[in-house]
Structure formats: structure tokens, C-alpha cells
Amino acid sequence: MEMKAQEATATERGAQQYLGFVLGEDAFGIDILRVQEIRGWEPVRALPETSAHVKGVLDLRGTIVPIVDLRIRFGAVDPVYEPTTVxxxxxxxxxxxxxxxxxxxxxxxxxxxxxxxxxxxxxxxMVGGVSSQYLRGMVSQGEQMTVLLDVDRIFSEEEWARLDSLA
Incomplete structure (x- = not known):
């Protein structure tokens, strides 16, 4: 019941909702309407001759989905796959x-x-090693500053073409 009340309040204020997540110690968010699902980390099918941040592909109910490690994309070296990694x-x-x-x-x-x-x-x-070209903006909530990513701008046309060829 509390969640519905929170949603109603946000809607009444004209607020948009974002899925919050962390990369290292930095807080990020993406438009929640773009999120189809959240899955626990599982090894994916690695592909040859791809960028380090392209981990491979995953078969999602018959659809081949490229998997990209945003931590590596934004400069992390050797990220650890923990139980909380999704x-x-x-x-x-x-x-x-x-x-x-x-x-x-x-x-x-x-x-x-x-x-x-x-x-x-x-x-x-530049925010936390992430160029502003990938960003929608930033929002403060209390002591927490969250960087809002624009998922459509995370990759260039060439990178999308390469990812599309993997799927």
C-alpha cells in the first residue's frame, strides 16, 4: 500500500521515475520505463573480437541480447561479480x-x-569518469547525488551497429 501511495505522490508532482543502481561508489539511474527486467548475474556467452565492455550475449526467452558491463564501459578495471551484481x-x-x-x-x-x-x-x-554526453542530468536526494544516464546515448552509431550484429 505504501508503494502505491508513493507512486501517486510522485505522479501528482509530475515526477518521472528512474531505476537507481550503483557502479562502484557512484549512484546512477535510468528511465524506469526503459527497464524490461532485472536479472541476477549469470555468465554469458562470450564472443570473439568484441570490446572489453561487451561481455557477450544472453538468450532471453528466444531473443539474443548483447550484455554490456557499464562498469568497464565507464572505466572500471577488473570489476568483481558479487551476489548483488545484476x-x-x-x-x-x-x-x-x-x-x-x-x-x-x-x-x-x-x-x-x-x-x-x-x-x-x-x-x-565529467562525472565519476563518465562523459556528460551519456548523461540526462543529475538529481540530489538528501545527501545522495544520482547521475541520470541517457541509455540511447551510451553507445555511438558504430557501437550500436556492432552490438546489433551480435544479436
């Missing part, structure tokens, strides 16, 4: 490839973040 399956606009599913490996999911447009601030040029 794969966030999201729908992205992948340039010429159109709407695609992509799995993003994150350290842990933290919950749902409500933020109005007025609460979302422009990011600096």
Missing part, C-alpha cells in the same frame, strides 16, 4: 538499428528515484 535489461533506441534490448551489468540496484524536471540539473563535463 543485469538490467533495457529497451534502447539504437540508431539505425531501431529499438533493441541490451543488458547492462551494474553492481547493485538501489531502488526507484522520483524526480521532476525542475529537480534534474545539468551535469558537469
Amino acid at each position: 543485469i538490467v535489461i533495457a529497451v534502447v533506441e539504437a540508431g539505425a538499428a531501431g529499438r533493441q534490448l541490451v543488458g547492462m551489468v551494474v553492481d547493485a540496484v538501489t531502488g526507484v528515484i522520483d524526480a521532476t524536471e525542475a529537480e534534474i540539473k545539468s551535469p558537469p563535463a
